[in-house]
Amino acid sequence: MGTNRQGVLVAENISKHFGGTQALSGVSFTLKAGEVHALMGENGAGKSTLGKILAGIHQPDGGEIYLDGQQIHVENPRAAKEKGISIVLQEFNLLPDLSVAENLIVGNDEYYKFGKRVLDKRKMYSHSKELLSLFKLGANLDVYEKVKDLTIAQMQILEILKAVDADSRIIILDEPTAALSGNEVDQLFEIVRRLQREKNIGFIIVSHKIEEIFAIADRVTVFRDGKQILDGVDLSTLTENDLVKSMVGREITNLYGSREFGTCKDNEEVLRAEHITDVHGRVKDVSLSLRKGEIVGLTGVVGAGRTELARCIFGIDHKKSGKVFIHGKEIPNVTIRHSIEAKIGFVPEDRKYDGLILNESIADNISQVLQNMQKSIVISKKKSVGEAERMKKELNIKMGSSYDSVNSLSGGNQQKVLLGKWMLTDPEILIIDEPTRGIDIASKSEIYTILNDLSRAGVTILMISSEQPEIIGMCDRILVMREGVLAGELSHEEVSEQRITALATIESGEKKNEE
Amino acid sequence: MKNERMNRFFRTYRSELSMLLVFVIFYIVMSFASPAFNTKVNVLNVLSQMSVVAILAIGQTFVIVSGGIDLAVGMAVGLSGMLGAMYMSKTGNLLVGVLIVIGVACLIGFFNGFLVGYLRIAAFIATLGSQVICNSLTYVLSDGNSYSGFPRMLDTIGNHKFFGIRFYIIFMVLLYILMTWVMSSTKLGRFTYSIGSNSEAARLSGINTRKYTMLCYAVSGLMVGLAALVNMVRLMAVDPTTGGGLEMDSIAASVIGGVSMAGGKGTLPGTFVGILLYSFLRNALNLLGINPFWQGTVTGVVIIVAVLAESFASKRNK
Numbered sequence: 117m118g119t120n121r122q123g124v125l126v127a128e129n130i131s132k133h134f135g136g137t138q139a140l141s142g143v144s145f146t147l148k149a150g151e152v153h154a155l156m157g158e159n160g161a162g163k164s165t166l167g168k169i170l171a172g173i174h175q176p177d178g179g180e181i182y183l184d185g186q187q188i189h190v191e192n193p194r195a196a197k198e199k200g201i202s203i204v205l206q207e208f209n210l211l212p213d214l215s216v217a218e219n220l221i222v223g224n225d226e227y228y229k230f231g232k233r234v235l236d237k238r239k240m241y242s243h244s245k246e247l248l249s250l251f252k253l254g255a256n257l258d259v260y261e262k263v264k265d266l267t268i269a270q271m272q273i274l275e276i277l278k279a280v281d282a283d284s285r286i287i288i289l290d291e292p293t294a295a296l297s298g299n300e301v302d303q304l305f306e307i308v309r310r311l312q313r314e315k316n317i318g319f320i321i322v323s324h325k326i327e328e329i330f331a332i333a334d335r336v337t338v339f340r341d342g343k344q345i346l347d348g349v350d351l352s353t354l355t356e357n358d359l360v361k362s363m364v365g366r367e368i369t370n371l372y373g374s375r376e377f378g379t380c381k382d383n384e385e386v387l388r389a390e391h392i393t394d395v396h397g398r399v400k401d402v403s404l405s406l407r408k409g410e411i412v413g414l415t416g417v418v419g420a421g422r423t424e425l426a427r428c429i430f431g432i433d434h435k436k437s438g439k440v441f442i443h444g445k446e447i448p449n450v451t452i453r454h455s456i457e458a459k460i461g462f463v464p465e466d467r468k469y470d471g472l473i474l475n476e477s478i479a480d481n482i483s484q485v486l487q488n489m490q491k492s493i494v495i496s497k498k499k500s501v502g503e504a505e506r507m508k509k510e511l512n513i514k515m516g517s518s519y520d521s522v523n524s525l526s527g528g529n530q531q532k533v534l535l536g537k538w539m540l541t542d543p544e545i546l547i548i549d550e551p552t553r554g555i556d557i558a559s560k561s562e563i564y565t566i567l568n569d570l571s572r573a574g575v576t577i578l579m580i581s582s583e584q585p586e587i588i589g590m591c592d593r594i595l596v597m598r599e600g601v602l603a604g605e606l607s608h609e610e611v612s613e614q615r616i617t618a619l620a621t622i623e624s625g626e627k628k629n630e631e
Numbered sequence: 632m633k634n635e636r637m638n639r640f641f642r643t644y645r646s647e648l649s650m651l652l653v654f655v656i657f658y659i660v661m662s663f664a665s666p667a668f669n670t671k672v673n674v675l676n677v678l679s680q681m682s683v684v685a686i687l688a689i690g691q692t693f694v695i696v697s698g699g700i701d702l703a704v705g706m707a708v709g710l711s712g713m714l715g716a717m718y719m720s721k722t723g724n725l726l727v728g729v730l731i732v733i734g735v736a737c738l739i740g741f742f743n744g745f746l747v748g749y750l751r752i753a754a755f756i757a758t759l760g761s762q763v764i765c766n767s768l769t770y771v772l773s774d775g776n777s778y779s780g781f782p783r784m785l786d787t788i789g790n791h792k793f794f795g796i797r798f799y800i801i802f803m804v805l806l807y808i809l810m811t812w813v814m815s816s817t818k819l820g821r822f823t824y825s826i827g828s829n830s831e832a833a834r835l836s837g838i839n840t841r842k843y844t845m846l847c848y849a850v851s852g853l854m855v856g857l858a859a860l861v862n863m864v865r866l867m868a869v870d871p872t873t874g875g876g877l878e879m880d881s882i883a884a885s886v887i888g889g890v891s892m893a894g895g896k897g898t899l900p901g902t903f904v905g906i907l908l909y910s911f912l913r914n915a916l917n918l919l920g921i922n923p924f925w926q927g928t929v930t931g932v933v934i935i936v937a938v939l940a941e942s943f944a945s946k947r948n949k
Contacts, residue, residue, distance in 0.1 A: 432835060452837045464835055473829045475895060480821065484836045493818050519639055537836070 121146045121182075124318055125170065125201070125286055130179035132165055139165045142179070143344045145337050147286060150316040152308060153348070154333035156324060158363055158556035159527045162342040167288045167322045171203035172196035202279035203288040208271050212264035216274060217244035219263055220281055247277060269300035273307060280311060287311075288320040293328055294554055297418040297582055298617070305332045324363070324556060326356050338362045364558050371561050372589030373568045375411075377608035380592060383408040385444070386576050387460070387545050389429050392438035398424040399435075400600040406545065411567065411577045413591035415584070416620045420597040422580045423465060426547050430462040431455045442545075456489060461538035465549035465580070471534040472522050479504040479518040482537045489541070507536030512562060528559025535566065546570065549580040564590060584613045596620050646889035646941055647901035654908045661911070665918040673914065675796065679865065681910035682803045683708070685903070686858040687881040688888075689810050690740075690851030692902045695885055696814075697847040698827040698894030699747055699754030703739060704855050704881055706765035708874035711736040712859035713769045716778040716869035725782040732863075733856035739765065740852015744845030758848075762878070769871050777870030781863065789864030799861045806857065810850075811899040823847055827894030883930070884909050887937040908933070 121128065123146035132140040140162040147153050157163040168174045170181065172190035180187055183199055190196040193203070210219050217240050221227045227243070229236045244259040257270055266274065272292060279287045289308075293301045309332075311317045323329055329336060330351060336359065338346035345362045387406040392399055398421045406412055414422050428435040431450040440447045442458040455462070464470035472481050480487075483500040504518035511532040515525055522530055531552070538546060551567065552560045567590065571577055581587050587594055594606045596619040604619040641648065662669035687704045694701040715732035719725065739761060746757035791798045814820035822843045825833040834840045858877075863869060888905025890897025912933060916926045 452835065453839070456837045462835065469829065470831055470835050473825050473832050473895075475828055476825065480825075484825065484833075484838070487818060487821065488836060488838045490818075495816055495818060495821050497816070517635070517639070519643075 123148045124184060126182040127166065127170060128180050128182070130166060130169060130181075131177045132162075132169060132174060133177060138342050140169075140176075140339070140342045143339060143342070144347060145170075146348050147318050147320060148335075150312055150318055151334045152312060152319045152321060152332055154329040154336040154351070155320055155322045155339075156326075156329060156336055156359070156363060157339040157345075158324060158558060159554075160341070160556075161339040161363070163322050163324075163339050164290055165342075166339070167203060167290055167320060170196070170286075170320070171201055171288055173203070197282055197284070200283060200285040201288070202282060202284035202286070203290065204272065204275040204279065204292065205290050206294060208275055210263045210271055210274065213262060215260050215262055216257055216266070217241050217259040219274060220244050220247065220259075220278055224281075247281060267300075268295045269297075269303065272296070272304060276307065276311070280315065280317070284317065286318045286320065288322065290322045291324075291554070292321060293323070293325060298584075299417065299621075301328060308332060326359050329359070330356065340365055360557060364556075371557070372564050372586070373561075375568050375571075375590070377592050380407050380410040383410070386442065387429075387578075388441040388444075389425075390439045390441070392425060392428050392440075393436045394421075394424050394428050395434055395436050396424070398600050399428060401438075402597070402600075402602050404595060404602070406576045406578060408544075408576055409571050409574050410592050411571050411579060411590055413587040413594040414578060414580045414597065415582065415587050415594060415616060416597035416603070418582065420620065421600040422597050423549055424600075425597070426462070426549060426578065426580055429455075430460060430547055432462070453489075456485060456541060459542070459544040461541055461543035461546045463534055463538055463546065463548040463551065465553065467527075467530050467534050472530060472537075474523045475521050477519045478513075478515055478522055478525070478533055481522050482507055482518075482533055483540065485537055485541050503540055504536075507533070507540065510539075511536050511566060526556075526559075528555040528562075531555050531559065531563065532566075535563065539570070543575060545576045545578070547578045547580070550582065551579060552581075552583070552586060560586075584616055587611075587616070588613070644898070644900070646944065647898060647904060649940075649944070650887065650889060650901065650904045650908065650937070654904055654911070657908065657915075658911065661915045661918075665915065667918055668915065671795070673918075675800070677910050677914045678800045678803075679797060680914075681906055682799055683858045683862045683865070684877055684880045684884060684910075685803050685906045686806060686854050686861060687851075687877055688884040688902050688906055689806065689899060690854035691878075691881040692885045692888075692890050692897055692899055693814070693823055693847045693850045694754070695882070695890050695892060696827045696894060696897050697823045697844055698830065699844070699847070700758065700882065700892075701743065701848060701851045702755065702758040702878050703743055703761040703765060704851060704858075705874040705877035705879075706762045706769070707736055707739045707852070707855040708859045708862060708877055709869075709871065710765040710769045710772075710874075711739070711856055712863055712869045712873055713773050713778070713871065715859065716781065716863060717773065719782055719785070720778045720780045723782050725784045728782070728785075729860060732859050733853065736854075736856030736859060737849060737852040740849040740855065741845065743852070744848030747848060748841040748844035766875075769873075773871050775871055777868055779868035781867060785864060786867065789861070799864050802857075803861070807899055807903050814899055819843060819846055819850075824895055827896075829895075880909070883934050887934060889941055891941075905937075 125147040127145040129142050129144060130140055131142055143166065145166060155163045155167060165174060169176050172193045172195050181190065182188065188199060190199065211222065221240050225232050227236050227240045228234060241259055248257055248259065257273060263271065276287060292304060296304060308319055312319060321333060333351055335348050336346060336351050337348050340363060384407065385405050386408050390403045392402045402425055416422050427433045429440055431452045431454060440450050447454050447458055468474060479500040483503045487495050501518050507513060508515060513529050513532045515529060522533055525533065551563055567577055579591060588611050592608055594611050594616065596603045596616055598620055606615055667673055690704060691701055711732045714735050715728045718731050719728035743758050743761050746752045747754045789799050793801060822833060822838050825838065826840050826843055830840050862873065884906035885897065885902045886892065887908055888901035890902060909930065912930060913926060916929060
């Protein structure tokens with residue numbers, strides 16, 4: 117049996133279910149030689165599932181896969197790798213305590229001498245350096261450095277290099293930019309293009325970020341609810357709107373909702389932070405003031421100290437110096453508990469590790485803060501379930517029973533549970549870190565609506581985000597941080613991506629030039 | 632509605648129920664294999680023997696669910712029991728003696744909890760340290776002697792029979808019921824699970840994770856005190872070797888009952904089934920006349936199989 121599709125890697129009629137959910141139903145996919153092919157869709161659309169099937173991580177229920185016209189079976193990731201197909205997952209497969217060079221050659225017998233028992237370090241380092249210089253990456257990666265000291269972007273590049281070193285012809289990148297800042301994304305794409313050009317490597321990029329896909333990919337395949345919507349369409353024939361529509365199934369006209377900006381200028385001040393300096397030197401003497409009902413953006417490149425500042429204000433991390441005032445009254449000892457009592461809420465960036473307890477029920481998660489603040493030591497299940505049901509209605513959380521574990525929800529719905537957990541405390545000030553990271557457009561739009569409604573009801577929102585369109589679309593004022601200090605403030609009227617980038621990077625750019 | 636509830640019940644208590652099933656099957660098979668097994672005398676005898684470990688396993692379950700481990704419980708039974716025994720045999724004052732036992736045990740628990748919760752020492756190391764300290768102090772204080780001759784009231788109360796069942800057995804069962812409620816329906820219980828699953832998320836919800844971690848070890852300490860009293864009631868003597876190895880038995884019982892060493896998972900009814908299986912198995916081996924030297928091998932295999940079965944089942948359920 118053959119296939120009519122022309123391409124290096126062809127998948128036909130692939131189906132896959134997990135438990136009761138049909139993740140993929142009869143979808144097809146074709147990768148041409150040396151192209152960058154985007155695999156798109158909302159969360160739960162099945163795009164990652166197909167990527168993992170091609171890489172041998174999941175086994176399909178039905179369908180065929182062809183490599184160079186020959187039907188193949190990829191029983192496991194190792195088999196895929198031997199056939200030249202590698203995948204770079206969101207959770208990296210690196211050994212943190214080993215060096216870059218050691219990670220590059222892990223599992224490769226060639227670098228062992230004396231009957232393959234002793235590591236040939238000289239060979240290992242020279243090969244690693246050669247590989248780096250081949251892609252002009254010498255400046256970006258040091259072969260002697262331990263992987264745990266690398267940035268996420270560097271780890272990603274290392275993973276790609278590992279795939280290249282294993283002679284992969286096809287590299288699958290699963291949500292590669294989820295944790296990267298703008299600069300790093302550009303760097304990553306530059307490497308992708310170079311590998312595509314110089315080594316004719318084909319890339320499959322699993323993503324839901326539309327702008328990025330237009331910047332890097334040649335063709336696009338879109339799934340929705342496990343069904344095929346687009347099958348290898350040339351991106352030059354599509355607009356961003358077409359793509360959104362095909363992913364979401366309807367047109368989203370106004371993602372950020374309608375907000376009247378700058379109406380809170382004369383409102384009373386609810387929170388003031390003065391001269392905040394943290395213990396690790398990541399936040400240096402930052403002061404800010406928030407007014408009732410405002411949405412204030414806090415942005416900057418990754419590592420500029422945004423999250424650290426917020427964590428100091430909320431009392432998660434100790435600060436070295438500085439004061440926090442609520443309604444003009446100082447909080448004498450800033451701890452998480454005192455902040456909650458002062459009606460501040462904090463929605464952390466990483467919902468899986470900091471925000472939610474994944475194996476606990478939705479009800480227990482959503483009422484955890486209230487349970488902790490209540491006087492009685494006895495916890496009422498009935499009350500927790502009631503609160504979960506209330507938030508389910510209010511935030512349109514798609515869930516079964518509130519006794520189900522949070523694990524069973526999609527990313528967007530987990531984010532809503534996390535938001536609901538803090539909305540239940542009736543906060544006056546909500547600090548929210550990367551409110552829409554890794555969630556689909558439909559859920560994004562809903563979260564923006566919720567934030568707008570909250571602010572209309574008088575809640576002050578401090579929104580930390582790396583996504584400039586979101587900061588620009590949502591905020592009355594934007595505070596830009598750079599290397600731990602407040603670099604500037606922009607009103608909604610003044611703001612533009614260029615101005616944010618300028619404030620966030622210029623000085624550090626100059627410094628580098630001087631060196 | 633009712634069906635849904637049943638479903639949820641079976642889903643939530645899957646590992647406990649499957650272990651209960653194993654126990655019931657084992658019990659039925661043994662009833663046929665040995666005529667002495669399913670008799671009131673034998674059952675009460677086993678319940679009596681397991682009572683001390685069963686009570687310790689309550690505290691152990693708290694600690695393991697919170698993500699830690701308490702290796703000190705055995706030697707703490709020895710130390711707190713010894714102090715109480717020395718006082719009581721000298722003065723004959725039961726009430727103060729009981730308070731000393733419980734007070735000392737709780738103190739050891741708080742000490743462990745402080746080391747783990749506030750000073751962030753790995754639970755294994757911290758409690759290993761206390762274990763050794765407790766054992767040494769027991770010898771120092773007793774000078775290697777054993778003590779007996781307790782107030783008669785201790786025997787009268789502790790061994791009083793209700794419907795033929797000794798008071799301390801009933802006490803053990805009541806304690807399980809009470810602590811099951813504590814674990815499922817109080818802040819301390821719920822937050823123990825949260826801390827064991829994801830302590831950072833718990834902390835960011837405003838939960839004082841240090842305090843609650845310490846309280847888990849304090850609960851374990853309280854259980855040590857109660858277990859030490861039951862031990863005194865049963866044996867009417869305390870010697871310096873008392874309590875040795877009980878920590879391992881309490882860990883084994885918890886693990887057989889479905890408590891995960893990774894934290895965040897397990898229940899007291901599960902632990903109770905675990906201790907039942909563990910104790911009746913040993914009893915069965917005795918009744919079947921199996922060489923006592925082999926008994927450790929059998930119980931060891933049971934522990935490993937129980938954990939394997941649990942990990943297979945939870946993988947398949949994912």
